[in-house]
Amino acid sequence: MIEKRTYKTYSDEFKKEAVALVTEQGYSVAEAAQSLGVRTNLLYKWKDKLESQAKGIVLDPDERAELKKLRAENKRLKVEKEILKKASALLAQDILLDLNSWKKRPKKGITPEELELQGMAKRLFKDSRQSLGSRELAKALQKNGFPISREKTRRLMKTLGLVVTQRRAYKVTTKRNLTHRVADNLIKMDFNPTRINQVWAGDITYLKTPQGWLYLSIVMDLYSRRIIGWALSERMTVELVMKSLQQAYPRAGFGKYQSG
Structure with missing residues (x-):
């Protein structure tokens, strides 16, 4: 008897935080997918879907492929333009090679548990209207089941760009x-x-x-x-x-x- 193939499902929150690794923290799609143990093409679909929802549009497969091609071309032109401003044509090729090597550098791996921690930290910080410092955020995370020190919370806030907004007394x-x-x-x-x-x-x-x-x-x-x-x-x-x-x-x- 042939067993029915099952597929792993992911929550909308997990998809959102996975895409945030690419859009907010500088991970490439391949690096984020490898760290989380998901397929690269699946993460691309999540990313395109969230971007389309944010813009209020839904693209068909052909339009999505064309948009991806245009984005890649636009990105390439921007890089070339920046290089030409900084160096002569002779040095531009060397700088481009260095830039490509920098882009391909390995990112620090991130586990699903760390991704969940980042999502909780961002939600707690948002709910506080950007008022939680590292000490109070660490306490809030601990209450929600995350054993984390204040020092690690401080580094986490720096990674996520969480800056406290001071209110007028x-x-x-x-x-x-x-x-x-x-x-x-x-x-x-x-x-x-x-x-x-x-x-x-x-x-x-x-x-x-x-x-x-x-x-x-x-x-x-x-x-x-x-x-x-x-x-x-x-x-x-x-x-x-x-x-x-x-x-x-x-x-x-x-x-x-x-x-x-």
Whole structure:
């Protein structure tokens, strides 16, 4: 009885990380395929498919072959142009030979386990919004089952080009002038009005965003408990409060706000 031939399947994440070895880390397709134990033509298919998906196009086999040929030709022309800029025609051939030898140098092998580690490191770093340093990234990787030291994590971050993005820290920009008069308390702690637009309340808070700290000013109608005006600014100023009031007036049915 002839046994049915089985084929090894690979996850989409594995295919993505395998292609990243070529597109992000300088491996040739043959070197990456050999390190991971997959066929070279299979890795080429994964690479072409991901590139096509990124561009939102799908090519037929003839178009794919023509595109591959054009890319190779374009790459060759770029190399020749760069060589001609740096040397005479006599030296260009020697430089091209040296360049080809450099391109064919053996890459350091990478195992499927190391590829999985790289994929996890990139996902954790992205989820942190590029804020994890080597110490915290090492801890996060260890929690996910990867026994790795901080020193190895530092080298891994360098290999993957993971650079921490420093965010602007919160800083107090406004201080109360104690000589200013405090406004009269007209509500007298009665926060349950009997009709809409009878009593409004306002507040200012600050929010941490990818762009840094921002101040949020809001205006609420205490009867409906609805936010009828809001505004954002990098500074806590009178203008910030006025913008939230200017938005509240027409939303409450009073028309455009008129100062004074």
